Amino acid sequence: MSLIQLQGISRVYGSGPAAVHALRPTDLSVEEGTFVAIFGASGSGKSTMLNMLGLLDEPTSGNYLLEGRNVAKLSDADRSDIRCRKIGIIFQSFNLFSHFSILENVCMPMRFAGVPRHEMHERAAELLDRVGLGSRLAHSPSQLSGGQCQRVAIARALANRPAVLLADEPTGNLDEKTGDEIIGIFHELVAEGHTVVMVTHNAEYEKEVQRIIELHDGNVVRQ
Amino acid sequence: MxxxxxxxxxxxxxxxxxxxxxxxxxxxxxxxxxxxxxxxxxxxxxxxxxxxxQRQGVDNIILHSEEPQANQTGGETIYFYGITREDIDHFRTVFDNVKKVVPIVELRKTIYANGKPTDVILMGAAPEFLALSRSKNADPRGRWISESDGALASQVCSVGVDAARQLFGLEDPLGKTVSVYGATFEVVGLIENPLKSKLAGKYDINNLVYVNYETLLSIFNRDALNVEADYVYVQVENLAYLKNTADRVRTYLNETHELPDYTISVPYELLxxxxxxxxxxxxxxxxxxxxxxxxxxxxxxxxxxxxxxxxxxxxxxxxxxxxxxxxxxxxxxxxxxxxxxxxxxxxxxxxxxxxxxxxxxxxxxxxxxxxxxxxxxxxxxxxxxxxxxxxxxxxxxxxxxxxxxx
Structure with missing residues (x-):
């Protein structure tokens, strides 16, 4: 059984002649433990695809099976719960909480999952240590470089041991060398059995990943 | 969370x-x-x-005698006016829900102490005034004016603590005398009002000299007094019927007095x-x-x-x-x-x-x-x-x- 199975998933904004077909009915599956890249130009539907996979948006039609469970038509509360426990999201501009320390940032998803305080702090420290920031737990995001911020974001995404990591242009705000370091972390995670789905428009990463999905005008043109 | x-x-x-x-x-x-x-x-x-x-006593109806104004009498000067002894007796004997009727008359003459004139005022008060005003005896050696002082027309007085200071300074007031308009009164007692209340809302109770009401009326006649009572406290038994009693007092006075030579104040109504x-x-x-x-x-x-x-x-x-x-x-x-x-x-x-x-x-x-x-x-x-x-x-x-x- 595939970790992720999309069956005829589509997303249409608006209706009638003005309707925009951001994503046309698509079948897709992602196996556990793979590093997948979604390529496409701006407006190709790759962000819509990521929103679908991340349960941030509801599909117009079709089924989304995550670990075999259809999550396409759940209530907001259930979808929030799945986002919390099963999905780890990494953003292009990190989206860290600037008022909180990086430790607190990593704790945030665990708070939503109701992890006990002591356990939460322990795991957050462990995860930050693992991305090389173990000595800076009390620092605020503004005291860190872009690459370090993205490492915090990765630690945060891993907090609740999600089934899949979704990364939206994770290297878009970083220089080439730092970007490569982030990709390196993803490689390590995949080697440990994690599943990473990364949206990017940078064709250079084609050789880095195990699987490529390419979108064009809302259609999957390569997979 | x-x-x-x-x-x-x-x-x-x-x-x-x-x-x-x-x-x-x-x-x-x-x-x-x-x-x-x-x-x-x-x-x-x-x-x-x-x-x-409340210091005036919420269970009281207070009557004041007032000199009628010239425009009310048709220009005639009225020498004698106000609440009369007849009215007081009527309230005492005819009215129900009346506990006490306490008349007070003010002698508008200068008091002399040790031969010197003072500003202290002399009141003729019924003995019930002490309890009614919630005052107390301030000197265990002395006493308050009594019923028998009235019956015997004893020329004795009781003084308020502040009045005693004005009259005699630091000297012991007991046994001293004061003289007013040809009469002499011996000080037999000292009283104090802890609430520092005012008589009829006007005179500080601690700053007055008290003679028995009956004594005062028997010693001084109409050439010294224009009224038989300046203030009359009508204390009621039951506060619930106070308004009713006050209305009856009003009606009675309205019927018996030709001129408006009195006013009525009801502290409870003010309250x-x-x-x-x-x-x-x-x-x-x-x-x-x-x-x-x-x-x-x-x-x-x-x-x-x-x-x-x-x-x-x-x-x-x-x-x-x-x-x-x-x-x-x-x-x-x-x-x-x-x-x-x-x-x-x-x-x-x-x-x-x-x-x-x-x-x-x-x-x-x-x-x-x-x-x-x-x-x-x-x-x-x-x-x-x-x-x-x-x-x-x-x-x-x-x-x-x-x-x-x-």
Whole structure:
């Protein structure tokens, strides 16, 4: 059984002649433990695809099976719960909480999952240590470089041991060398059995990943 | 989500926007301060006026003799007027619900002590006046004027503690004499009114000289007195029928006196009128409070909407990380209630300060009651809930992708 199975998933904004077909009915599956890249130009539907996979948006039609469970038509509360426990999201501009320390940032998803305080702090420290920031737990995001911020974001995404990591242009705000370091972390995670789905428009990463999905005008043109 | 997290996140958010938060709170702060301050002033005034009225005795009907004005008598000068002994006997014997009738007559002549004239006034009072005015004997060696003093026309008097000081300075007043209009009275007792009440709301009870009413009338006749009684206290048995008794006294005097040579005051009625005035005052204050807190609430709502607009991306991120709608709702509602709650506390402190300032600068009595503090705090928290709900609801219902796009 595939970790992720999309069956005829589509997303249409608006209706009638003005309707925009951001994503046309698509079948897709992602196996556990793979590093997948979604390529496409701006407006190709790759962000819509990521929103679908991340349960941030509801599909117009079709089924989304995550670990075999259809999550396409759940209530907001259930979808929030799945986002919390099963999905780890990494953003292009990190989206860290600037008022909180990086430790607190990593704790945030665990708070939503109701992890006990002591356990939460322990795991957050462990995860930050693992991305090389173990000595800076009390620092605020503004005291860190872009690459370090993205490492915090990765630690945060891993907090609740999600089934899949979704990364939206994770290297878009970083220089080439730092970007490569982030990709390196993803490689390590995949080697440990994690599943990473990364949206990017940078064709250079084609050789880095195990699987490529390419979108064009809302259609999957390569997979 | 833990309560602790809400406190932490609220604290960080307020700290981050310290000045803005303070401005947002200002409406609530000033509203609550005004309410607490004004209530303290009105409570002070209320307690003072009620005490003043109660000191006259709420179970009394007080009659005053008044000299009729020339325009009421057709230009004729009336030498003799006011409440008569006949009236007093009538109240004593005919009226029910009357416990005591205590007449007092004022001798408008100078008192001499040690041969020197003084400003102290001499009153002829019925012996029941001591108990009625809640005064007490101030010197165990002395005594108050008695019934038998009247029957025997004994020329003795009892003096108030302040009057004794005026008449005899630091000397022992007992056994001394005072002389008035050719008559001499021996001081047999010293009295004190601990409440510092006033006779008929006019003369300090501690600053008068008292002779038995009957004695005074038998010694001085009409060339010294224009009235048979200047003041008559009619004390009732049952307070519930006081109004009825007062009405009957009014009717009786109206029928028996051709000229309006008397007035009636009923402290209890004054008390009721005072309480009614206070109620109106409270309603007005309540309305002012409601308006100021409404303005304060709108300020809070405004700032919360601005906060949410500014933190849209943060809200989107929280939702993407798995925060429930109700988590976002609770967080922003908590922030709003914290703002108004802190504003309320600050307002109460400033209100206290206002009350103290008014007390010491304007000399008005002020009382901050625990009730007004509790109400002010409860209303400010309620304001936070009412005006925080809409912004918090908006934040909770933002679509995650819309919010993240910002």
């Amino acid at each position: 833990s309560f602790f997290y809400n406190i932490e996140s609220t604290w960080l958010s307020l700290k981050h926007h310290a000045f803005r938060s303070l401005l947002a709170m200002l409406g609530v702060v000033l509203g609550v301060a005004a309410v607490v301050g004004m209530l303290a002033v009105s409570e002070g005034a209320r307690v003072e006026s009620i005490e003043r009225i 009721l009128a005072e309480q009614a005035t206070q109620r109106i005052f409270s309603v007005v204050m309540g309305s002012i409070a409601a308006i100021s807190l409404l303005v304060g609430g709108i300020g809070i709502m405004n700032i919360m909407l601005a906060n949410i607009y500014e933190r849209t991306k943060e809200i989107g991120t929280l939702r993407a990380l798995g925060a429930q709608r109700r988590t976002i709702l609770t967080q922003f509602l908590f922030e709003a209630v914290t703002l108004t709650g802190l504003g309320g506390i600050l307002g109460v402190l400033i209100g206290f300060l206002i009350a103290v300032l008014i007390k010491y600068t304007a000399g008005m009595p002020t009382i901050v009651t625990p009730g007004s503090v509790i109400v002010a705090l409860a209303v400010s928290i309620l304001t936070g809930i009412i005006f925080g709900t809409n912004p918090a609801w908006k934040a909770a219902n933002l679509s995650p992708i819309e919010a993240l796009r910002r």
